[in-house]
Amino acid sequence: MELFNRVLSINDLDAVIDLLSFELERPVIVESADYTLLAYNSHYIQHFDEANQQTIFTKKWTLPIYETFIEAGVVNKLKTYDRPFVVEAMPEIGLNTRIVVSAKHNGRVMGYIWIQQIGELLPVEGIDFLYDISFHIGKLIYDIQKSKLKQEEKEEQFYQYVFNRHYLSTTDLEWGAKEYGVQLPEYFAVAAAELTAKDEKLLYDLQQVAQTSLQLEDKLHHVLIQGETLLIVLGGKKADAPIEALAREVIQRIKDYAKDKAATVSSGIGDMFKEPLDLLKSANQAKEVIQAARLTHRPLSLHYKDLHICRYLQAIADKNSELGYESEHLEKIRSLDPNGKKDLLKTLEIYLLHNCKIKPTASALFVHPNTVNYRINQINEAVELDLKDVMQKFQLLLDLMTRSRE
Incomplete structure (x- = not known):
């Protein structure tokens, strides 16, 4: 006692x-x-x-x-x-x-x-x-924790200002960091995650998952919710810090948690930068990955730097919509597949992405090579494609990758 x-x-x-x-x-x-x-x-x-x-x-x-x-x-x-x-x-x-x-x-x-x-x-x-x-x-x-929470609230306010374009110059941003007592990372990348179906509670839970994961790492970081997007700032004190590997690990933990809740997460990782004002640029790149994946309806690299032509698909789709453009070739191919399975369109897209080779296409589609050969012959008979014409092949691939999907 x-x-x-x-x-x-x-x-x-x-x-x-x-x-x-x-x-x-x-x-x-x-x-x-x-x-x-x-x-x-x-x-x-x-x-x-x-x-x-x-x-x-x-x-x-x-x-x-x-x-x-x-x-x-x-x-x-x-x-x-x-x-x-x-x-x-x-x-x-x-x-x-x-x-x-x-x-x-x-x-x-x-x-x-x-x-x-x-x-x-x-x-x-x-x-x-x-x-x-x-x-x-x-x-x-x-x-x-009460004292610590006050500082966390300051950090939250600072990063909300950053991603809402409150700071227009590096000097303004650095002064803001000093004002709110935030230590900026020397190098950083921003990852983004969005739920396929809106769920505010689950999004908050995913924020806690990300924060818990990052608290096991000795890195400068911050996790915040902006609208329907979870933004994850991952930082390091040197250029060779394992920021990208950490980003993949955190994203995987988020996806695993969402999967247990019968939910799906789309995600992306922006490039690594050094200038503080590029926080917004890295975040926008991460969001671009999510948009490209949703537009194409197929898995893409998590990293913006690996998007290649896919980073322009949204702009191309918007331009097509503005001009009322519809591919005549795709309309003809769609008419061959009246049950709405879209097998022919999908096969042609994967076939073009695999450089018009039957076996790799069959492997990617999990079908027999004869099935791919039969479908491509069907398409050729109806459309008379010249797949040796690079420009026609490229246009067809863009049309396939930006086509409307039900």
């Missing part, structure tokens, strides 16, 4: 953890709800296991720890268990046995308290004590 009262009398998180570690003679670590390290101490420094050391070094869970905890169900328990529970040793990530409990404030999980086991497990009264003090620690974390 004396220790309990002493803990309650302390309003500094570091001081509380120092006291607990000294009295329990065990390493104690406190993390926020997003697995960021907040405080730690050990009665004996050599008692920190390898997982502790990695967390202290990176200031957050490493990716192997995160993935192992997900697979073992530890993350789910952290969010759903009220009482302290034991996490058994996991030698593959250098983790000794621990007792962990959620630290709550006003019914909300603010973070987690980890007590590494040295020798015998804590007695029942020790586990009860840990549960009782968890609420005080939850209040201390809340006070820390």
Whole structure:
């Protein structure tokens, strides 16, 4: 009871953890709800296991720890268990046995308290004590997060200004960053993600998924929602920072989460830049990838730099619409396929994209080469195409890639 009262009398998180570690003679670590390290101490420094050391070094869970905890169900328990529970040793990530409990404030999980086991497990009264003090620690974390939230709100406002074209020059943008206390990355790329079907709640959940993923990386970043688009700023302090690889990883996590919710995500990644004002340019490039994929209705590279001719398809489609242009060739081919399957149109498009070669086309369509040969002969008989004419072939491919799809 004396220790309990002493803990309650302390309003500094570091001081509380120092006291607990000294009295329990065990390493104690406190993390926020997003697995960021907040405080730690050990009665004996050599008692920190390898997982502790990695967390202290990176200031957050490493990716192997995160993935192992997900697979073992530890993350789910952290969010759903009220009482302290034991996490058994996991030698593959250098983790000794621990007792962990959620630290709550006003019914909300603010973070987690980890007590590494040295020798015998804590007695029942020790586990009860840990549960009782968890609420005080939850209040201390809340006070820390409240201060942090004010800064996050400033960062959110700054990036909203950036993507709403509030800053017209690099100087204005850099002054804005100083005003809002935002550290700009030296190099960055912007990724974008959009749900095929509008769902504001799911889009917000995807924002949390992206933020959680990035909090496992020591990079400058920000995730925000602009309209119906999720924008992800990924930054680094040097030109060779693995920004593009990180972008692909975050996008994949978003897609996996959406798939579990029976939803589909379209996504793209803009080029990497150094000038702060190019944040908007990179974001627009990422959106171009999404537009091109939706227009063509087929998978494209995530990266804007790999779009090639596809980056101009929307402009071509808009011009065709403005001029009322319709391809006579496509109309004739469409009439050969009255059931609306569009097999002939799809086959011709893939055939042109594979340089008019039967076998690669058949492989891409998952059909027999004879089927492709039969369809191409059908088309040739009706339209009399000259696929040796480069300009005709190019125009036909553009017509196919920009055609209206039901």
